[in-house]
Amino acid sequence: MIRLHRIGHDHAELYLNCQLVQQVEACPDTTITLVTGSKVVVSETCEQVIERIRAWHASVAAAALAGDVDPAAVARR
Numbered sequence: 001m002i003r004l005h006r007i008g009h010d011h012a013e014l015y016l017n018c019q020l021v022q023q024v025e026a027c028p029d030t031t032i033t034l035v036t037g038s039k040v041v042v043s044e045t046c047e048q049v050i051e052r053i054r055a056w057h058a059s060v061a062a063a064a065l066a067g068d069v070d071p072a073a074v075a076r077r
Contacts, residue, residue: 002015002052002053002056003015003052006040007030007042008043010043020034021033021034029041030043030045030046
């Protein structure tokens, strides 16, 4: 999950399952559309959202390559 902030609520954190992201667009606020059809408007830029998604995927890949992933623990999430 990645940490974001809803627009207008800069002090309240929102954790988003980035595996559900279908698209990220600026119109003009950054709007994230999920595969469920839900939309979330956040204060971060499109570039920041994309970088956080990339970093999350990289951290998962790095943990898997290092052998730090317990398949049973992942299945319980």
